[in-house]
Amino acid sequence: AQSVTQLGSHVSVSEGALVLLRCNYSSSVPPYLFWYVQYPNQGLQLLLKYTSAATLVKGINGFEAEFKKSETSFHLTKPSAHMSDAAEYFCAVGYTGGFKTIFGAGTRLFVKA
Amino acid sequence: ETGVTQTPRHLVMGMTNKKSLKCEQHLGHNAMYWYKQSAKKPLELMFVYSLEERVENNSVPSRFSPECPNSSHLFLHLHTLQPEDSALYLCASSQGDRGGSGYTFGSGTRLTVV
Numbered sequence: 001a002q003s004v005t006q007l008g009s010h011v012s013v014s015e016g017a018l019v020l021l022r023c024n025y026s027s028s029v030p031p032y033l034f035w036y037v038q039y040p041n042q043g044l045q046l047l048l049k050y051t052s053a054a055t056l057v058k059g060i061n062g063f064e065a066e067f068k069k070s071e072t073s074f075h076l077t078k079p080s081a082h083m084s085d086a087a088e089y090f091c092a093v094g095y096t097g098g099f100k101t102i103f104g105a106g107t108r109l110f111v112k113a
Numbered sequence: 114e115t116g117v118t119q120t121p122r123h124l125v126m127g128m129t130n131k132k133s134l135k136c137e138q139h140l141g142h143n144a145m146y147w148y149k150q151s152a153k154k155p156l157e158l159m160f161v162y163s164l165e166e167r168v169e170n171n172s173v174p175s176r177f178s179p180e181c182p183n184s185s186h187l188f189l190h191l192h193t194l195q196p197e198d199s200a201l202y203l204c205a206s207s208q209g210d211r212g213g214s215g216y217t218f219g220s221g222t223r224l225t226v227v
Contacts, residue, residue, distance in 0.1 A: 036218075043219050052213075099169055099207075100158060
């Protein structure tokens with residue numbers, strides 16, 4: 001069965017530091033990959049998506065992610081964290097012909113002043 | 114108004130009440146979803162509608178009853194709920210079954226069952 005694993009339920013960084021949120025997936029077919037962000041008391045918002053074009057995907061708010069097929073990974077990065085980046089981040093996998101997107105358990109990002 | 118709108122934002126109901134959650138999307142999407150988000154648990158897919166037909170029902174208890182009267186509206190009818198049903202209920206929409214379009218989510222309804 002397909003699955004998505006996010007390493008670390010909580011990540012804490014200092015303001016201005018690199019943000020790295022890890023995501024690995026299991027898939028027997030090429031997937032579509034997504035990162036979503038959820039701020040308190042809000043729904044999820046699409047940050048970026050990989051759909052078999054460029055392996056380095058740029059998203060909103062300065063985030064980017066790189067698809068590495070050999071490592072089955074799709075890690076999310078941002079060079080310099082802002083206080084406003086504090087939120088929960090979800091990695092997700094989708095497939096052609098199906099409606100069931102599989103979400104990871106989420107990683108809560110804390111940003112320290 | 115654009116995006117996905119959910120009402121109400123907050124709902125407190127007793128276990129014997131009947132209530133409904135409403136979702137409306139203004140994006141022209143043809144698929145709509147209900148998700149349940151509980152504390153410390155992954156997002157749980159409840160129902161999927163494509164072109165107003167239910168295509169997915171993830172073993173959801175019958176006390177949750179979805180309705181999709183048209184491609185822009187989705188309801189979740191609730192009756193005789195249990196305290197463990199307290200959660201954030203999220204509606205989402207997407208364009209088709211291509212899998213790569215991504216979802217647009219509403220802000221959710223925070224449900225508390227007392």
